[in-house]
Amino acid sequence: MSKEKKLVEAITSRDEDFSQWYTDIVKKADLIDYSSVRGCTILRPHGYAIWELIQKNLDKRFKDTGHENVYMPMFIPESLLQKEKDHVEGFAPEVAWVTHGGEEKLTERLCVRPTSETLFCEHYANIIHSYRDLPKLYNQWCSVVRWEKTTRPFLRTLEFLWQEGHTAHATEEEAMEETIRMLNVYAEFCENVLAIPVIKGQKTEKEKFAGAKATYTIESLMHDGKALQTGTSHNFGDGFAKAFDIRYTDKNNQLQYVHQTSWGVSTRLIGALIMVHSDDNGLVLPPEVAPVQVMVIPVQQHREGVLERAEEIRSRLSKHIRVGLDDSDRMPGWKFSEHEMRGVPLRLELGPKDIEKNQCVIVRRDTREKQFISLDDVEQSIIKILEAMQKDMLRNAMELRVSKTYTAQSIEEIDEICNKNPGFIKAMWCGEQSCENKIKEETGATARCIPFEQENISDRCVCCGEPAKHMVIWGRAY
Amino acid sequence: MSKEKKLVEAITSRDEDFSQWYTDIVKKADLIDYSSVRGCTILRPHGYAIWELIQKNLDKRFKDTGHENVYMPMFIPESLLQKEKDHVEGFAPEVAWVTHGGEEKLTERLCVRPTSETLFCEHYANIIHSYRDLPKLYNQWCSVVRWEKTTRPFLRTLEFLWQEGHTAHATEEEAMEETIRMLNVYAEFCENVLAIPVIKGQKTEKEKFAGAKATYTIESLMHDGKALQTGTSHNFGDGFAKAFDIRYTDKNNQLQYVHQTSWGVSTRLIGALIMVHSDDNGLVLPPEVAPVQVMVIPVQQHREGVLERAEEIRSRLSKHIRVGLDDSDRMPGWKFSEHEMRGVPLRLELGPKDIEKNQCVIVRRDTREKQFISLDDVEQSIIKILEAMQKDMLRNAMELRVSKTYTAQSIEEIDEICNKNPGFIKAMWCGEQSCENKIKEETGATARCIPFEQENISDRCVCCGEPAKHMVIWGRAY
Numbered sequence: 007m008s009k010e011k012k013l014v015e016a017i018t019s020r021d022e023d024f025s026q027w028y029t030d031i032v033k034k035a036d037l038i039d040y041s042s043v044r045g046c047t048i049l050r051p052h053g054y055a056i057w058e059l060i061q062k063n064l065d066k067r068f069k070d071t072g073h074e075n076v077y078m079p080m081f082i083p084e085s086l087l088q089k090e091k092d093h094v095e096g097f098a099p100e101v102a103w104v105t106h107g108g109e110e111k112l113t114e115r116l117c118v119r120p121t122s123e124t125l126f127c128e129h130y131a132n133i134i135h136s137y138r139d140l141p142k143l144y145n146q147w148c149s150v151v152r153w154e155k156t157t158r159p160f161l162r163t164l165e166f167l168w169q170e171g172h173t174a175h176a177t178e179e180e181a182m183e184e185t186i187r188m189l190n191v192y193a194e195f196c197e198n199v200l201a202i203p204v205i206k207g208q209k210t211e212k213e214k215f216a217g218a219k220a221t222y223t224i225e226s227l228m229h230d231g232k233a234l235q236t237g238t239s240h241n242f243g244d245g246f247a248k249a250f251d252i253r254y255t256d257k258n259n260q261l262q263y264v265h266q267t268s269w270g271v272s273t274r275l276i277g278a279l280i281m282v283h284s285d286d287n288g289l290v291l292p293p294e295v296a297p298v299q300v301m302v303i304p305v306q307q308h309r310e311g312v313l314e315r316a317e318e319i320r321s322r323l324s325k326h327i328r329v330g331l332d333d334s335d336r337m338p339g340w341k342f343s344e345h346e347m348r349g350v351p352l353r354l355e356l357g358p359k360d361i362e363k364n365q366c367v368i369v370r371r372d373t374r375e376k377q378f379i380s381l382d383d384v385e386q387s388i389i390k391i392l393e394a395m396q397k398d399m400l401r402n403a404m405e406l407r408v409s410k411t412y413t414a415q416s417i418e419e420i421d422e423i424c425n426k427n428p429g430f431i432k433a434m435w436c437g438e439q440s441c442e443n444k445i446k447e448e449t450g451a452t453a454r455c456i457p458f459e460q461e462n463i464s465d466r467c468v469c470c471g472e473p474a475k476h477m478v479i480w481g482r483a484y
Numbered sequence: 485m486s487k488e489k490k491l492v493e494a495i496t497s498r499d500e501d502f503s504q505w506y507t508d509i510v511k512k513a514d515l516i517d518y519s520s521v522r523g524c525t526i527l528r529p530h531g532y533a534i535w536e537l538i539q540k541n542l543d544k545r546f547k548d549t550g551h552e553n554v555y556m557p558m559f560i561p562e563s564l565l566q567k568e569k570d571h572v573e574g575f576a577p578e579v580a581w582v583t584h585g586g587e588e589k590l591t592e593r594l595c596v597r598p599t600s601e602t603l604f605c606e607h608y609a610n611i612i613h614s615y616r617d618l619p620k621l622y623n624q625w626c627s628v629v630r631w632e633k634t635t636r637p638f639l640r641t642l643e644f645l646w647q648e649g650h651t652a653h654a655t656e657e658e659a660m661e662e663t664i665r666m667l668n669v670y671a672e673f674c675e676n677v678l679a680i681p682v683i684k685g686q687k688t689e690k691e692k693f694a695g696a697k698a699t700y701t702i703e704s705l706m707h708d709g710k711a712l713q714t715g716t717s718h719n720f721g722d723g724f725a726k727a728f729d730i731r732y733t734d735k736n737n738q739l740q741y742v743h744q745t746s747w748g749v750s751t752r753l754i755g756a757l758i759m760v761h762s763d764d765n766g767l768v769l770p771p772e773v774a775p776v777q778v779m780v781i782p783v784q785q786h787r788e789g790v791l792e793r794a795e796e797i798r799s800r801l802s803k804h805i806r807v808g809l810d811d812s813d814r815m816p817g818w819k820f821s822e823h824e825m826r827g828v829p830l831r832l833e834l835g836p837k838d839i840e841k842n843q844c845v846i847v848r849r850d851t852r853e854k855q856f857i858s859l860d861d862v863e864q865s866i867i868k869i870l871e872a873m874q875k876d877m878l879r880n881a882m883e884l885r886v887s888k889t890y891t892a893q894s895i896e897e898i899d900e901i902c903n904k905n906p907g908f909i910k911a912m913w914c915g916e917q918s919c920e921n922k923i924k925e926e927t928g929a930t931a932r933c934i935p936f937e938q939e940n941i942s943d944r945c946v947c948c949g950e951p952a953k954h955m956v957i958w959g960r961a962y
Binding site: 039041042043046047050051055058076079081082099100101102104106107108109110116125128129132133144148149151153164165 | 526
């Protein structure tokens, strides 16, 4: 059906069917389209523009912390992937294999990168020789492929866009500092740009990255009470360095192994934006990552002077923010719905009566609150409203998380929470993988992280009753 | 050998062995490293930073002309690739095939995109319905794979980074306008940003893109007199639209096929930068795409106040341009050579005597000309010098091209020019592919393009003596 003929269709209610609501949003907010390749989606202009804003914000933070961008090949020879034992075990089952180039069968299969540790390690072994070559602080923006069985737009797709930072350091301490520094960069970015509060913590042995010494994570809570691993930062110690023989000569002329890290976030962040902020009218975007922050919509635009005035205001605003003007010949109500669906933070309505009164109407996407503002200082007023909206969205997301955070003293309690009011569940753990496994089997909840901010909920493991080592955040997760 | 121990090694002379000189530069200017995958290179920070500047400049031009970025999957099912007959014939022999996902053999092979016409067409068939949906002006930045037998960094690699624009229009005229608009964007970008003059023209039937109605090209001339196809823009007519059934309802409610274009440039542009501008001391970069435009190098930096003053100047300059400060403990001469090798446009030397005289020394990378400038208005002076350098580099490249542009009246003459003083060779052509083939077989020169600016060199085809239809630029090419 052609777009201008179709009315803005209602989407499934979020509370009725969260999963269908999510699927409706990704399609009807024009974020993605499906392709004929199973599990691969097309990022449409609106979806890609959000990713560009995420990239721009993160890339600046990476460069401000001394990182440089590079580009590695997308193919990894099978023998290279196999160099680090745990790593290949973790990834080999889910990679795509290239076996033929043109007409010719390859002598060695190549996998399409699921992640690029092995390529960075090979390169580092080539270019790192002396302590003066350290640290190496590299990042790359690219797409990776993981052969997932079930997929869902943004959350789990065969191919996805991401960034992967890979660094090499002279000492264990520096590697650890870097691991935490980048976790903090991610957390700050999520809160201040995406308006998504996160919990920082360490992954358990069971949940850590294949080949890592320790994995750190930021975990966020979606509107349906399920957790999302939003970004990870890994400390590799010298494990990869030993497998790939990455050594440097230190100041005392001794050969030493480097210590490495890697860290990444992906288009999954767009999934988080949807599941944290959006509602039954469609996408809700925090102003910082909204491709259009204000859409000017003329009312009675056929009346003399209305379009001219609307364009004048658009032009004034464009010097400060990302602004659009919808002067198409559709009805204003239709336009309101469409730009709501697409998550435009503010709508600015302007009709003949407004012009007479030297004012315009502003409607916030998150609260749908309506206010009249003077055209004299419309720029300053709008900048203030956008700033307030950005803060309010973070506060609301935080309140949501607080309201859905529970404590549990038994497996039964965890199970009950998961089934009735899912959310983050704080419970004590002895540190044994057998208990972790049992909790997962019986409740479906996994250890999201051992948060840096520990609380003493009880002295005993929620599963076995033995002395507790950590408070863990449990939850069912995407 | 560790970097600080090695002296800056001399590179092969450009006039002695152009090919080895090129290879030396890509490695010693830290642009690339080789990987263990045949024909795939690693873009190192310096090489990737140049690409980022190219991207930033082009992306702005694309957006200013109304284009939006998207991201398509990297895989194309074999059946989709086969939908347009000429297209599959052109590309199938040189694609990489994915046959396995994880442990499982795929029921249909997927190729890694060599270009994405088929994916865009499939998407356009889904989203274009009415004349109001047109035009669609999409672009994507990504990497593509072509299974080349022989490879060379930047010029021909198995995988390379590029952008591909794909547009759909209501009419033939609009598609033609778009094709030429984007060719002009490329030409303007090459001349004003890369300082590389180009010749705009049409490709012959033999040389056009697989599936195109007509291919337009910008051709540039390298220092060794060989031609480089620097960017192309294709008019597809309605060929792909018919193969993929991309139709829209026009204002009279009639179903019509869309008319399409595609256009692309790649990291090959970095190869052009090297082969047009660089010299026996290494890379020479036009200021517009130099990651660092000015490197401040303190002289006698252990002397009191020198480093502080150097840092103060760096800080002042950083408000206007991309500037670095090399305060490492290596000798100034070593630093001079290294930053020359990496193509930094200006070097700013500052020692105790300069400080006394309130001046600094500026050395231009292209001319190696030395001048003293006052520290009072160092920002303005440097901006002027950078602007002059940018213009001079274009003028010099233009002069080089003029000096290496010839006319020929016979195949023998073409052959002689190719062997003795290679360059662009203007010669008349009857339009028959048999003559084009014969010229290629006997001289190694291909038809680079039928330039938009025609000249009447003679009335007869340089090959068969029949009446001439076009003046063609011939040349041996990369």
